[in-house]
Amino acid sequence: MSQVTIEKIAETVVGKRLPKIDARAKVTGEAEYGLDIHLPGQLVGKILRSPFQHAKILKVNTAKARALPGVRAVLTGEDIPVRYTFNFAEFEDGRKVPPEKGGESALRGLMPPPRADKHPLARGKVRFVGDEIAAVAAVDEDTAIRALSLIEVEYETLPAVTEIDEAVKPKAPLVHDEIEDNLAAHLHGTWGDFDRALKESDHVFEDTFSTQHQHQACMETHGCVCKWDSEGNLTVWSGVQTPHTIRLELAKVLDMPESKIRLISKWVGGAFGSKNELEPFMIICSQLSKVARAPVSLILSREEEFMATGCRHPYRVTIKTGLKKSGEIMAREVKILVDKGAYMCQGAAVAFFAICYPSASLYRPKAVKFDAKLVYTNKQPPSAYRGFGNPQASFAIESQMDMIAERLGLDPVKLRLLNANRPGDTTAHGWRMPQSTALTECIEKATEAIGWYEKKQHPVPNRGLGLACLIHSTGERGAYGNIEGSSCTLKVNDDGSVTIFAGSQDLGTGAWTILAQICADALGAKFEEIRVVAGDTDLPAFDLGAYASRSTFTGGNAVCIAAEKMKEDIFSLASELLNLPAEDLGISNSVVFSKSDPDIKVSLREVAKYAYYGAGKPKNLITVGIYDTPSTLIDTKTGMWKEPGPSIAYTFACHAVEVEVNPETGKVKIINLVAAHDVGRVINPTTAEGQIEGAALHGLGLALWEDVRIEKGVTLVKDFRDYFILRTPDMPPVKVIFVEKKDPNGPFGAKGIAEAALVPVAPAVANAIADAVKARVTSLPMTPEKVLKAIK
Amino acid sequence: MNTDLEMTVNGFKTILKAEPYENLRDLLRKSGYTSVKKGCDVGGCGACTVLANDKPVYSCCVLAAWADGKTIVTLEGLAKDGKLDPIQRTFMEKGAAQCGFCTPGFIMVSKYVVEHKPNATEAEVRKALGGNLCRCTGYVKIVEAVMAAKEQGLK
Structure with missing residues (x-):
C-alpha cells in the first residue's frame, strides 16, 4: 500500500495550535545537544587547520604533540587514507570521468557522477584556509589546544586561485591537479524546442545577477561525540538532518557495516541544510576515539564554523527570457557560474536544483536551456543551505520579471498572474503541477494584504513595493537512490498509549509533533498519549532525512499507513471483546465504539491489555507504515521526466514587501513583509508560521546584510560581531497567509513548507527598492553602498 | 591551580x-x-x-x-516543585522554541524582563531581547511569549 485515504477521517487534532511535544525539554534545559553529552573518560578532540589557501604539505611532525602528557591520539592524513565525497562516497580515483564513460551524464542524466575529492585530513596538499590537516584527542581542551600548537607542518605555498574569473583562465593554478580546467562539474542541456520558442518570442531580455556566501550560522555549531565498544560497534551522537544517509556514508568511509554504527541525533541545534552530509569532523572524531580507545567529543568553534562548514554557494546567474507581446513567457535560458570553493560537497546537486526548480518550472516557459559550471577555487567549500540553489536562481528570475515588466510597460502583478503555474500543467521537462497548485491565489492574497493597488495610487517618496514568487519541492526523488520514502513503526503500548518510532528527523521545525498530530486523527488516539521516539538509526524505522521540506509529507503518510493497519488490528480484537462485527467499530479519542450504538464501547487501554495479556493467542499491537511517493526519476535517454517528476506536491508562494530607502545613505528599511504560501492543509498553524517567520530572517539577511566576506581566500568573519544577523528590535513584522488548498496526496492534504519561505524574500526586496528609488541592484547583499551606487 | x-x-x-x-x-x-x-x-x-x-x-x-x-x-x-515558571509555559504555548538551542538564554533574559519591566511595551521588550540571537523563529513567537507572560504576571 502506498496510498491511504484520509478523506473521511475527522480532523480533531490536525489543524490545532498544539505545543510541540518536545517543547518541555527545551524550556527546561533538559534537551541534550552534542556538546552536552559527557561520557565517563571522554576526551576532547581538536582539529589543526591550514593557514594557507594553497600549499603542498612537505612534512607533518607530530612527535612533540604525541609526547605531551594528556595527549591520547594524534592523527594526520596518513592515518585516514580514504578519499570521499557527498553522495554514497563512491571511491573513485578522483580523476574526471570522461563523457564517453558516462562522466557528465551518468547520474540522473544531468548530474556528474560523484567524484571523491576530499580527504578527511589533507594528504599531499591543502586547498583552503581551514582545510583539515591533523587532529588530536587529549584529556581536556587546554591540553588539546597545546598539542595542536606542537604539531609541526612544513608547507610549500603554491599560487592560489581564489576568484572564479581567474580560475577559469588557461594556465590558472589548479585546485585539484587532476582537474585541468578547475571545472568541478558542468551541467548543460535543453528541455523543449528552445530555438523555436525563442524565435516565436517578440521580446528577448538578458540580465545578469550575483549572490554571496551566506552562512547558515546555526546556533549550535557542528560536532559530535564518538565511542567504540569492544565488539567494534561505533556510537555517534551528533545533531544531523539525515541520520541514515550520514551513517551510510560514514560506513563506506570507515569500511564497516552500517549496522555497526549507531547514529543518535535527538536534538539538533539548527541545521538549515548545513547538517545533511557527512563532514570531516565526524570521520576524524571516530578515528580519534578508535585510536585513543575512549569516547571523544569534537565540537567546532564558532570561528571554525564560519571558515570551514558549507555555506551558500555564490552564484553568477544570467537569465535570458523570451516573451510574447502579451507578456507570455516562451523561452528561458539560464547560465550559472558557481564558486565551488575547494571541494565539491553537494555543489552539483544544488546547481541541478537551481536549474530544475525556478529556472525550468516557475511560470510556464515552453522551452528551457541551461548551462551551469561549477568552478573550483582555493576557498572554503559551500554546500547545502535552505532553499538549495533556489534562492540564487529565483533572485535572478524574479528580479528580471520586474525589469521586463518595466521595459514593456506591464504591471508586474499582472505579468506574474498571466504566467502563473496552474493545476495540471506540465513543465518543459515533464513535471506535473499538483491539483493543490495555488500560485494565482498566493499572488492575489499577498498583493491584497500589503495594499498593493491603494499604495500604488498614493505613492510615498522613497517608499516602494515589491513582490516575488516561488516554486519549491515537497521531497525530491533522486537525492539518494531511487526512493522518496519514509517509514515508522507504531506501537500501542499495554497501557493504551501510543509510541511512534519514526524515521523522520526533527530539526526544531516540529516535525515530530506533526507526526503525533497526524497519528492522533489517523488512528483516533488521544494526542496527549502519543509519544514519538526518533533520531536514532537503531530504531525500527527508516527515512532519508529532513531536507527538501519532506518530513510532514513522507513521514506523515507513513504514519497514516501504520495507523490504518493498527485500526484493523484494534477492531479485530475489540470485536472479540464487544461481540460485534469489526465493520461496526470506530475509534476516537482512544475509545473504540460501536457505530450503530455509540454507547457500546471499550477503551484502547482495555483492548491493549487484551492484546498483550488476554487474547490467548500471539497478538501485539505493532504495525509498520512504509511510504514512498509515486514520484519519478529522470529518463537518462531523453533527459526528461516521466510525469509527475521528482516531487508530487510542488509548493508555491508569493511574498510582497514594502521598503523605505534613504536616498542619502542607501540604507533600506523593511516596513512590512507579507508571505502567502500554498502549503496544503496546515497541520499545526503555530509551527507552520514559525517556519515562514524564521525563513524571513534568513531571506532578509540574504537580501541586505549577510555575507561571509572571503578576501583572497581568507574568511574575514570569525563570530557574530562580524556576521550581521537581524536581532529582535530590527526584525520587521511578517504577515503569514496560508492558502489552504488540500493536496490529494498529502497526509490530510498537507504539503511541505520549511525551505520554501526563504526563497522569494531577496527578489521581493530588490523589486521594492527599485520601486522606491528607481534603482536596480542586481547583486546580493544589497548593501547601502550598492543601493547608493545604483541610485547615482 | x-x-x-x-x-x-x-x-x-x-x-x-x-x-x-x-x-x-x-x-x-x-x-x-x-x-x-x-x-x-x-x-x-x-x-x-x-x-x-x-x-x-x-x-x-x-x-x-x-x-x-x-x-x-x-x-x-526556574521550575519550582516541578511547576514551570510562567515564562517557560508561555514559551511552550506560543511555539517560541524551535531548535531550542538559544531558548535557555532567551528565557533567562525574558524572565528578567517579565519581573523587572512588567509595564514594558513590545518595542521595549524587543530592545531588551536584542542581545540574544535566534536563527529559527524570526523572534515573532519569542516576543509573543514574553508579552503573554508579562500579561499573566500583571493579572
Missing part, C-alpha cells in the same frame, strides 16, 4: 572549583548546568545568558571568579 568559589546556584549554596582563567559559562557547564549553552565565546549570541544577582549576564564574558559570592540562576533553576 583551582580556586574554590562559593556561590548560590539555583537556590543551593555550593562550592565550585574553577581555574583562575575559566569563564563562568564553562564552570557552570562542567558543573552540570548544561542548559547554559555555548554558541560563541564573545558575547555575540546570548545563548549562555544566566541571571547573576538577578541581572542577565553573558556567562562567557565574565570570569568564574567574578561570580564568587553571587546568586546565580540558570534555566534549570
Whole structure:
C-alpha cells in the first residue's frame, strides 16, 4: 500500500495550535545537544587547520604533540587514507570521468557522477584556509589546544586561485591537479524546442545577477561525540538532518557495516541544510576515539564554523527570457557560474536544483536551456543551505520579471498572474503541477494584504513595493537512490498509549509533533498519549532525512499507513471483546465504539491489555507504515521526466514587501513583509508560521546584510560581531497567509513548507527598492553602498 | 591551580572549583548546568545568558571568579516543585522554541524582563531581547511569549 485515504477521517487534532511535544525539554534545559553529552573518560578532540589557501604539505611532525602528557591520539592524513565525497562516497580515483564513460551524464542524466575529492585530513596538499590537516584527542581542551600548537607542518605555498574569473583562465593554478580546467562539474542541456520558442518570442531580455556566501550560522555549531565498544560497534551522537544517509556514508568511509554504527541525533541545534552530509569532523572524531580507545567529543568553534562548514554557494546567474507581446513567457535560458570553493560537497546537486526548480518550472516557459559550471577555487567549500540553489536562481528570475515588466510597460502583478503555474500543467521537462497548485491565489492574497493597488495610487517618496514568487519541492526523488520514502513503526503500548518510532528527523521545525498530530486523527488516539521516539538509526524505522521540506509529507503518510493497519488490528480484537462485527467499530479519542450504538464501547487501554495479556493467542499491537511517493526519476535517454517528476506536491508562494530607502545613505528599511504560501492543509498553524517567520530572517539577511566576506581566500568573519544577523528590535513584522488548498496526496492534504519561505524574500526586496528609488541592484547583499551606487 | 568559589546556584549554596582563567559559562557547564549553552565565546549570541544577582549576564564574558559570592540562576533553576515558571509555559504555548538551542538564554533574559519591566511595551521588550540571537523563529513567537507572560504576571 502506498496510498491511504484520509478523506473521511475527522480532523480533531490536525489543524490545532498544539505545543510541540518536545517543547518541555527545551524550556527546561533538559534537551541534550552534542556538546552536552559527557561520557565517563571522554576526551576532547581538536582539529589543526591550514593557514594557507594553497600549499603542498612537505612534512607533518607530530612527535612533540604525541609526547605531551594528556595527549591520547594524534592523527594526520596518513592515518585516514580514504578519499570521499557527498553522495554514497563512491571511491573513485578522483580523476574526471570522461563523457564517453558516462562522466557528465551518468547520474540522473544531468548530474556528474560523484567524484571523491576530499580527504578527511589533507594528504599531499591543502586547498583552503581551514582545510583539515591533523587532529588530536587529549584529556581536556587546554591540553588539546597545546598539542595542536606542537604539531609541526612544513608547507610549500603554491599560487592560489581564489576568484572564479581567474580560475577559469588557461594556465590558472589548479585546485585539484587532476582537474585541468578547475571545472568541478558542468551541467548543460535543453528541455523543449528552445530555438523555436525563442524565435516565436517578440521580446528577448538578458540580465545578469550575483549572490554571496551566506552562512547558515546555526546556533549550535557542528560536532559530535564518538565511542567504540569492544565488539567494534561505533556510537555517534551528533545533531544531523539525515541520520541514515550520514551513517551510510560514514560506513563506506570507515569500511564497516552500517549496522555497526549507531547514529543518535535527538536534538539538533539548527541545521538549515548545513547538517545533511557527512563532514570531516565526524570521520576524524571516530578515528580519534578508535585510536585513543575512549569516547571523544569534537565540537567546532564558532570561528571554525564560519571558515570551514558549507555555506551558500555564490552564484553568477544570467537569465535570458523570451516573451510574447502579451507578456507570455516562451523561452528561458539560464547560465550559472558557481564558486565551488575547494571541494565539491553537494555543489552539483544544488546547481541541478537551481536549474530544475525556478529556472525550468516557475511560470510556464515552453522551452528551457541551461548551462551551469561549477568552478573550483582555493576557498572554503559551500554546500547545502535552505532553499538549495533556489534562492540564487529565483533572485535572478524574479528580479528580471520586474525589469521586463518595466521595459514593456506591464504591471508586474499582472505579468506574474498571466504566467502563473496552474493545476495540471506540465513543465518543459515533464513535471506535473499538483491539483493543490495555488500560485494565482498566493499572488492575489499577498498583493491584497500589503495594499498593493491603494499604495500604488498614493505613492510615498522613497517608499516602494515589491513582490516575488516561488516554486519549491515537497521531497525530491533522486537525492539518494531511487526512493522518496519514509517509514515508522507504531506501537500501542499495554497501557493504551501510543509510541511512534519514526524515521523522520526533527530539526526544531516540529516535525515530530506533526507526526503525533497526524497519528492522533489517523488512528483516533488521544494526542496527549502519543509519544514519538526518533533520531536514532537503531530504531525500527527508516527515512532519508529532513531536507527538501519532506518530513510532514513522507513521514506523515507513513504514519497514516501504520495507523490504518493498527485500526484493523484494534477492531479485530475489540470485536472479540464487544461481540460485534469489526465493520461496526470506530475509534476516537482512544475509545473504540460501536457505530450503530455509540454507547457500546471499550477503551484502547482495555483492548491493549487484551492484546498483550488476554487474547490467548500471539497478538501485539505493532504495525509498520512504509511510504514512498509515486514520484519519478529522470529518463537518462531523453533527459526528461516521466510525469509527475521528482516531487508530487510542488509548493508555491508569493511574498510582497514594502521598503523605505534613504536616498542619502542607501540604507533600506523593511516596513512590512507579507508571505502567502500554498502549503496544503496546515497541520499545526503555530509551527507552520514559525517556519515562514524564521525563513524571513534568513531571506532578509540574504537580501541586505549577510555575507561571509572571503578576501583572497581568507574568511574575514570569525563570530557574530562580524556576521550581521537581524536581532529582535530590527526584525520587521511578517504577515503569514496560508492558502489552504488540500493536496490529494498529502497526509490530510498537507504539503511541505520549511525551505520554501526563504526563497522569494531577496527578489521581493530588490523589486521594492527599485520601486522606491528607481534603482536596480542586481547583486546580493544589497548593501547601502550598492543601493547608493545604483541610485547615482 | 583551582580556586574554590562559593556561590548560590539555583537556590543551593555550593562550592565550585574553577581555574583562575575559566569563564563562568564553562564552570557552570562542567558543573552540570548544561542548559547554559555555548554558541560563541564573545558575547555575540546570548545563548549562555544566566541571571547573576538577578541581572542577565553573558556567562562567557565574565570570569568564574567574578561570580564568587553571587546568586546565580540558570534555566534549570526556574521550575519550582516541578511547576514551570510562567515564562517557560508561555514559551511552550506560543511555539517560541524551535531548535531550542538559544531558548535557555532567551528565557533567562525574558524572565528578567517579565519581573523587572512588567509595564514594558513590545518595542521595549524587543530592545531588551536584542542581545540574544535566534536563527529559527524570526523572534515573532519569542516576543509573543514574553508579552503573554508579562500579561499573566500583571493579572
